[in-house]
Amino acid sequence: MLFASSFLYPPLQNILQQLRPKTLHLMNKRIENLFKRYLDDTCTREEFDELFDYIKQDNNELTEEMVEKFYGKQVYQVAGRRRFFIPAIAASVLVIVCALVWYSQGKPRNPGVPGATDLSKIKSTGKKQSGYIVLPDSTQVWLNADSKLEYPETFDASMRTVTLTGEAFFDVKHADKIPFVIKTRKVSTVVLGTAFNIKAYPEQEKITVSVKRGKVKVNYSEQQVALLEMGQQVSIVAELKDIRKKLVKVEETAAWQDGQMNFDDETIDDIIVYLAKAYDVNIIVDNASLRSVKITTGFRKELGIKKVLEILTKLTDSEMNYNDGTYVIK
Structure with missing residues (x-):
C-alpha cells in the first residue's frame, strides 16, 4: 500500500508543492528522489519514514527554509549548541511535521462521541x-x-x-x-x-x-x-x-525523543533489551550472573551500538565479542 500525500489537508499539500522548486537543491540525490515520489503520491511507507527521518534531523536547512518561507520568521543559533526556535516557529514546525507523520485519516473527532464504535x-x-x-x-x-x-x-x-x-x-x-x-x-x-x-x-x-x-x-x-x-x-x-x-x-521524562538513553538502577538484561530495539541488533548476555547486575548510566544514541556496548562492558567489567551478526557479552 502506498502512503500518499492525499491523506493530508489541502493547505499542507499546497505548502509542499510550493517548496519543491526552492528546496530540492538542498537534498542529496536520494532525498531528492524521495521528495519527488512523495509529491507524486508514489511514496511507500518505508520511503516516507526515510524522508521524515531526514526532515526531523537537527541543523536541517530544509526544515528552516520551510519555516522561513511560510511563516516569515528567522531561526537563530546559540554558539556551540543545537538550534532553537522561537515559540511561533516551534509550533509551525510541529504542525508541519505532525501532519507529515502518521496523521490520522480524516479530521480528528471530538472526544466522547455517544454511540462510538469499539473497532x-x-x-x-x-x-x-x-x-x-x-x-x-x-x-x-x-x-x-x-x-x-x-x-x-x-x-x-x-x-x-x-x-x-x-x-x-x-x-x-x-x-x-x-x-x-x-x-x-x-x-x-x-x-x-x-x-x-x-x-x-x-x-x-x-x-x-x-x-x-x-x-x-x-x-x-x-x-x-x-x-x-x-x-x-x-x-x-x-x-x-x-x-x-x-x-x-x-x-x-522523555529524553529518548532527543536521542538520550537513560537507565536508572536497571538490570543489564533490561538495558540490553532496550539497546537491541533502539539499534535493531542482536545482543546476547552469555553470563548468568551479569544479567541481574543493576547500574545507572546514560548514552547518546548517535554514539552507535559498538561504542555504547564498549562503555557498558567497561562499567560492568565484562567483555564483548561480535560473531555472525550478534554481539556477545560475557
Whole structure:
C-alpha cells in the first residue's frame, strides 16, 4: 500500500508543492528522489519514514527554509549548541511535521462521541524506528522503537481507553469528566489532560511512568499505587515486587525523543533489551550472573551500538565479542 500525500489537508499539500522548486537543491540525490515520489503520491511507507527521518534531523536547512518561507520568521543559533526556535516557529514546525507523520485519516473527532464504535486501530513501530500519531480526541502520541498502540476508531462518551506495548510519550487533550486511560499489562495510567511518558516493554519486568505536566494516577490491578505530579516518576516491578517513586528532571521524562538513553538502577538484561530495539541488533548476555547486575548510566544514541556496548562492558567489567551478526557479552 502506498502512503500518499492525499491523506493530508489541502493547505499542507499546497505548502509542499510550493517548496519543491526552492528546496530540492538542498537534498542529496536520494532525498531528492524521495521528495519527488512523495509529491507524486508514489511514496511507500518505508520511503516516507526515510524522508521524515531526514526532515526531523537537527541543523536541517530544509526544515528552516520551510519555516522561513511560510511563516516569515528567522531561526537563530546559540554558539556551540543545537538550534532553537522561537515559540511561533516551534509550533509551525510541529504542525508541519505532525501532519507529515502518521496523521490520522480524516479530521480528528471530538472526544466522547455517544454511540462510538469499539473497532480498534493499531499503530506500531519497528526496531530502530519512532512514530507519531494524533488520536481521535486530538491527543498526541510519540512512539519509541518497537512499540504498539491500540485505540478505538472513536472514543465513547465516558472513557478514552488505549493499550500500549513498549514506550510512548503522551500529550493528552483535556476533556472534563472523560478520563484518558492507558493500559500496559496490569498497570493502568489514568489522566484527564496532561503530558507524560510510559515505558512498558513486554520483555522487561519493570513499568515506568514519568510526568512532564499535570497529574497522573497509576493503578495496578485496579489498586491505586501512585499519584504523580510534574517531575515525578514511579517504577513498578511485576506483581508489585517493587514500587519506587522519585523525583526526575522534567526535561528527562522523555529524553529518548532527543536521542538520550537513560537507565536508572536497571538490570543489564533490561538495558540490553532496550539497546537491541533502539539499534535493531542482536545482543546476547552469555553470563548468568551479569544479567541481574543493576547500574545507572546514560548514552547518546548517535554514539552507535559498538561504542555504547564498549562503555557498558567497561562499567560492568565484562567483555564483548561480535560473531555472525550478534554481539556477545560475557
